[in-house]
Amino acid sequence: MTCDFSLAHYRDLLRAARDGGYRFAGFDAAPEPGAVILRHDVDLSLDGALAVAEVEAEEGAWSTWFLMTRSVFYNLASPEGERAIARLRELGHRVAHHAVWPDVDLDERFEPVVAWHNPDPEYMRAPIEGAVNVMEPPFFDPDHYRSDSNQQWRHGCPHDDLRQHRFEWLQLLTHPEIWAFDGATMRESMESMLDADRAARLEHLRNDRIDLS
Numbered sequence: 001m002t003c004d005f006s007l008a009h010y011r012d013l014l015r016a017a018r019d020g021g022y023r024f025a026g027f028d029a030a031p032e033p034g035a036v037i038l039r040h041d042v043d044l045s046l047d048g049a050l051a052v053a054e055v056e057a058e059e060g061a062w063s064t065w066f067l068m069t070r071s072v073f074y075n076l077a078s079p080e081g082e083r084a085i086a087r088l089r090e091l092g093h094r095v096a097h098h099a100v101w102p103d104v105d106l107d108e109r110f111e112p113v114v115a116w117h118n119p120d121p122e123y124m125r126a127p128i129e130g131a132v133n134v135m136e137p138p139f140f141d142p143d144h145y146r147s148d149s150n151q152q153w154r155h156g157c158p159h160d161d162l163r164q165h166r167f168e169w170l171q172l173l174t175h176p177e178i179w180a181f182d183g184a185t186m187r188e189s190m191e192s193m194l195d196a197d198r199a200a201r202l203e204h205l206r207n208d209r210i211d212l213s
């Protein structure tokens with residue numbers, strides 16, 4: 001098995017969790033032994049998010065999607081953004097808020113759960129009034145946490161540890177753009193994403209009655 005950052009290997013991870021006897025959980029109750037909390041911070045691409053969300057649904061998995069309200073890369077209030085939220089819910093996923101310090105824009109679109117985008121240590125684990133902070137106890141501690149930041153696993157790809165049930169429970173943070181767009185490095189994945197984005201934007205132009213003849 002190659003531990004590349006592809007949708008195929010993301011599927012392997014889900015199957016490893018299932019084969020390891022884990023069940024999927026969210027941020028509404030303290031993690032119990034045997035829980036895998038799939039968390040996705042959506043920094044860049046709703047299309048990338050939906051591609052990963054579909055794979056999870058096919059595998060009988062569900063996760064919590066942290067979406068931004070102040071992204072320069074996507075607009076959650078656009079028709080495309082509203083469709084993305086609706087599709088995530090339709091597939092059985094949960095939607096929470098990926099906030100940019102210090103603004104928390106919790107509204108009816110989100111569960112009261114917040115993950116800060118690129119947090120500084122000073123506030124990363126601080127309680128948030130009226131919401132769960134995903135990086136505070138009981139949802140976070142270093143032994144029960146893995147993340148794919150910048151297309152690198154700090155402690156190696158967790159598929160084997162999941163299959164062998166080596167985690168009591170786990171919060172697994174993945175960024176969908178890394179998995180949905182091809183590339184052996186973060187740079188290459190970003191180039192793939194930008195290529196796909198150009199095609200999507202041409203489509204938006206057509207839909208906006210721009211004459212491209």
Ligand SMILES: [Zn+2]
Nearest residue numbers: 002003157159
């Ligand atoms: Zn792997």
Ligand SMILES: [Zn+2]
Nearest residue numbers: 041043117118
């Ligand atoms: Zn982020």
